[in-house]
Amino acid sequence: xxxxxxxxxxxxxxxxxxxxxxxxxxxxxxxxxxxxxxxxxxxxxxxxxxxxxxxxxxxxxxxxxxxxxxxxxxxxxxxxxxxxxxxxxxxxxxxxxxxxxxxxxxxxxxxxxxxxxxxxxxxxxxxxxxxxxxxxxxxxxxxxxxxxxxxxxxxxxxxxxxxxxxxxxxxxxxxxxxxxxxxxxxxxxxxxxxxxxxxxxxxxxxxxxxxxxxxxxxxxxxxxxxxxxxxxxxxxxxxxxxxxxxxxxxxxxxxxxxxxxxxxxxxxxxxxxxxxxxxxxxxxxxxxxxxxxxxxxxxxxxxxxxxxxxxxxxxxxxxxxxxxxxxxxxxxxxxxxxxxxxxxxxxxxxxxxxxxxxxxxxxxxxxxxxxxxxxxxxxxxxxxxxxxxxxxxxxxxxxxxxxxxxxxxxxxxxxxxxxxxxxxxxxxxxxxxxxxxxxxxxxxxxxxxxxxxxxxxxxxxxxxxxxxxxxxxxxxxxxxxxxxxxxxxxxxxxxxxxxxxxxxxxxxxxxxxxxxxxxxxxxxxxxxxxxxxxxxxxxxxxxxxxxxxxxxxxxxxxxxxxxxxxxxxxxxxxxxxxxxxxxxxxxxxxxxxxxxxxxxxxxxxxxxxxxxxxxxxxxxxxxxxxxxxxxxxxxxxxxxxxxxxxxxxxxxxxxxxxxxxxxxxxxxxxxxxxxxxxxxxxxxxxxxxxxxxxxxxxxxxxxxxxxxxxxxxxxxxxxxxxxxxxxxxxxxxxxxxxxxxxxxxxxxxxxxxxxxxxxxxxxxxxxxxxxxxxxxxxxxxxxxxxxxxxxxxxxxxxxxxxxx
Numbered sequence: 001x002x003x004x005x006x007x008x009x010x011x012x013x014x015x016x017x018x019x020x021x022x023x024x025x026x027x028x029x030x031x032x033x034x035x036x037x038x039x040x041x042x043x044x045x046x047x048x049x050x051x052x053x054x055x056x057x058x059x060x061x062x063x064x065x066x067x068x069x070x071x072x073x074x075x076x077x078x079x080x081x082x083x084x085x086x087x088x089x090x091x092x093x094x095x096x097x098x099x100x101x102x103x104x105x106x107x108x109x110x111x112x113x114x115x116x117x118x119x120x121x122x123x124x125x126x127x128x129x130x131x132x133x134x135x136x137x138x139x140x141x142x143x144x145x146x147x148x149x150x151x152x153x154x155x156x157x158x159x160x161x162x163x164x165x166x167x168x169x170x171x172x173x174x175x176x177x178x179x180x181x182x183x184x185x186x187x188x189x190x191x192x193x194x195x196x197x198x199x200x201x202x203x204x205x206x207x208x209x210x211x212x213x214x215x216x217x218x219x220x221x222x223x224x225x226x227x228x229x230x231x232x233x234x235x236x237x238x239x240x241x242x243x244x245x246x247x248x249x250x251x252x253x254x255x256x257x258x259x260x261x262x263x264x265x266x267x268x269x270x271x272x273x274x275x276x277x278x279x280x281x282x283x284x285x286x287x288x289x290x291x292x293x294x295x296x297x298x299x300x301x302x303x304x305x306x307x308x309x310x311x312x313x314x315x316x317x318x319x320x321x322x323x324x325x326x327x328x329x330x331x332x333x334x335x336x337x338x339x340x341x342x343x344x345x346x347x348x349x350x351x352x353x354x355x356x357x358x359x360x361x362x363x364x365x366x367x368x369x370x371x372x373x374x375x376x377x378x379x380x381x382x383x384x385x386x387x388x389x390x391x392x393x394x395x396x397x398x399x400x401x402x403x404x405x406x407x408x409x410x411x412x413x414x415x416x417x418x419x420x421x422x423x424x425x426x427x428x429x430x431x432x433x434x435x436x437x438x439x440x441x442x443x444x445x446x447x448x449x450x451x452x453x454x455x456x457x458x459x460x461x462x463x464x465x466x467x468x469x470x471x472x473x474x475x476x477x478x479x480x481x482x483x484x485x486x487x488x489x490x491x492x493x494x495x496x497x498x499x500x501x502x503x504x505x506x507x508x509x510x511x512x513x514x515x516x517x518x519x520x521x522x523x524x525x526x527x528x529x530x531x532x533x534x535x536x537x538x539x540x541x542x543x544x545x546x547x548x549x550x551x552x553x554x555x556x557x558x559x560x561x562x563x564x565x566x567x568x569x570x571x572x573x574x575x576x577x578x579x580x581x582x583x584x585x586x587x588x589x590x591x592x593x594x595x596x597x598x599x600x601x602x603x604x605x606x607x608x609x610x611x612x613x614x615x616x617x618x619x620x621x622x623x624x625x626x627x628x629x630x631x632x633x634x635x636x637x638x639x640x641x642x643x644x645x646x647x648x649x650x651x652x653x654x655x656x657x658x659x660x661x662x663x664x665x666x667x668x669x670x671x672x673x674x675x676x677x678x679x680x681x682x683x684x685x686x687x688x689x690x691x692x693x694x695x696x697x698x699x700x701x702x703x704x705x706x707x708x709x710x711x712x713x714x715x716x717x718x719x720x721x722x723x724x725x726x727x728x729x730x731x732x733x734x735x736x737x738x739x740x741x742x743x744x745x746x747x748x749x750x751x752x753x754x755x756x757x758x759x760x761x762x763x764x765x766x767x768x769x770x771x772x773x774x775x776x777x778x779x780x781x782x783x784x785x786x787x788x789x790x791x792x793x794x795x796x797x798x799x800x801x802x803x804x
Contacts (some may be wrong), residue, residue: 453484457483
């Protein structure tokens with residue numbers, strides 16, 4: 001079987017350039033005012049790391065000792081979670097970063113490498129690296145180049161290049177264009193284009209299209225950002241450019257961003273524009289108009305929403321507007337709700353209004369709801385108030401909850417959190433102990449466990465130990481273990497190790513394994529050796545292996561290969577190979593070749609080949625050509641197909657067409673078709689339609705499923721135009737199944753085209769259930785026109801009526 005792509009093969013391949021951060025040889029020169037002796041090379045940073053922290057004072061107004069103390073403080077807070085750092089602390093830290101002497105920043109970065117957890121990157125390393133990029137670009141690039149893993153290098157290069165692009169986007173773009181083709185290059189150019197788009201959106205799109213980013217999923221967010229900014233200045237020009245985008249998905253994303261940006265400035269014009277659009281997924285675009293409609297014009301928004309013809313879209317928009325109205329003016333929302341007919345919209349508006357009213361005037365809101373007639377409506381209003389009162393007035397919330405069916409079960413967690421905020425964690429514990437065993441108690445414990453660990457970890461451990469065995473105790477462990485594993489991994493291992501064998505201990509190990517493996521893999525490995533054989537031990541060993549490979553792959557591999565034969569050893573080898581594939585695919589390929597188990601070696605070879613194709617396409621193809629025929633080469637082909645198809649499915653199709661006919665080529669072709677369909681389903685479908693046998697069936701099924709979610713109208717037309725055989729029948733059935741929830745009107749149009757009666761009736765029922773929920777009149781008319789038995793039609797219509 002051949003997989004030629006004809007007209008897509010014209011043009012010469014672009015010359016490949018290397019960059020040292022991925023192991024290639026080429027480098028890009030960057031002008032700098034610093035002498036070469038000051039450059040932060042890996043050797044220079046290692047020399048500095050062996051010494052002390054930077055000198056005592058540089059005249060910045062902050063002593064180096066004070067800077068070091070603040071750095072350690074920020075790192076410690078970041079380790080526990082970003083929520084621990086207040087806006088005031090962040091501003092204070094940024095002032096210190098702005099004051100630091102740029103010549104000292106490389107040393108401070110090395111200090112962070114040696115002393116702080118990687119979770120602190122956002123708060124500590126990133127602002128320093130941005131500052132260094134502004135002051136000495138060459139030094140910043142050198143620092144990024146010298147980092148030990150691919151993940152860290154790419155993270156640092158992103159920061160440096162983004163900073164560079166803000167000052168000189170042309171030079172930054174020229175530098176990025178010399179990188180090897182692949183994900184990382186696209187990611188950097190994507191960021192540069194976004195920066196350019198803040199001032200010149202047309203130029204940003206030119207960059208994206210010149211680089212082929214419009215075919216990449218990674219540029220999806222870039223289109224949104226650029227078109228949103230463009231719409232604020234010239235929405236008609238933005239819309240005209242969006243109409244020329246190559247795929248339905250990118251057009252839809254761009255239209256949504258334009259609608260969002262336009263509506264902030266002129267919502268009625270934006271509405272009229274969207275209302276005239278003839279595109280798939282129009283509801284999503286229309287929703288963007290109303291989500292951006294100004295708060296001071298909600299009455300007008302409600303009037304325009306009433307003009308929407310599609311029932312499902314109208315309901316979605318109205319619900320959003322009702323929520324905004326209730327948040328702004330609950331009394332006005334209540335007045336409006338009382339003029340509406342009974343139904344879901346009225347109920348939701350009342351619930352939102354009561355919830356906000358309870359925040360503003362608790363007694364008045366409670367009095368209003370208590371005056372309602374008994375029934376489901378009153379119960380829902382009370383439950384709505386409980387959502388608010390549980391945090392602000394837990395005592396009142398308790399009284400209301402106890403009077404409601406399932407009230408404590410549903411709101412115990414929120415009440416417990418409110419008690420923590422109002423009276424402290426110990427008061428919440430006392431209240432929880434009065435609850436009977438069951439869902440309410442479990443929910444309450446789980447909701448405050450992380451707060452109690454912050455306040456008094458020893459009290460939390462004692463409390464958990466005192467609980468009887470069961471699901472309540474296991475649930476209480478989850479947040480506790482996660483938090484303690486970051487704060488004190490050695491202590492949490494000792495605590496868990498002392499627990500009796502059983503489900504609680506296994507649950508604890510599962511919840512702590514990632515954290516302790518990341519903190520200290522050697523210690524975690526020793527802890528794993530103390531555990532009995534079983535799933536908990538196997539999973540922990542897998543986590544240890546992956547984390548250890550990040551810092552010392554050789555040591556991790558030596559440890560893993562000395563493990564006893566079995567699942568644990570296989571898990572460890574897989575984890576090491578997975579981590580190596582991302583950090584350094586060439587090393588991962590060599591590691592995979594040493595693995596004895598054929599299946600594991602195949603999987604690791606495939607993953608490494610995929611990553612190598614992403615970072616170094618030419619190198620991947622050269623490596624593949626030198627492989628002898630056999631399972632490893634077949635795995636390499638599959639991996640390369642996956643990696644190439646992510647960014648350049650046309651080149652991947654050409655490459656697959658040149659390979660020997662057989663199962664390996666067939667499987668790779670399916671992979672390419674599946675990935676290609678994400679960006680250009682029509683081109684992928686045209687290519688896959690020439691396949692033969694089972695390969696064609698699998699490719700068509702995958703493309704149809706993907707296309708149906710991107711552009712249901714075009715997908716349906718393509719499937720219906722296929723030859724009338726079993727494949728079309730199966731594709732139509734899958735199409736109805738995948739579109740019936742979100743686009744029932746499309747699925748209905750093709751459900752009746754199925755020739756098999758059982759399949760046809762199943763498809764009709766699927767489409768009808770969802771369409772009746774959103775547009776009962778249209779759905780009922782269509783349903784009555786089908787050949788579904790009358791008694792089944794009646795059941796569907798009656799069920800939909802009861803649920804409205």
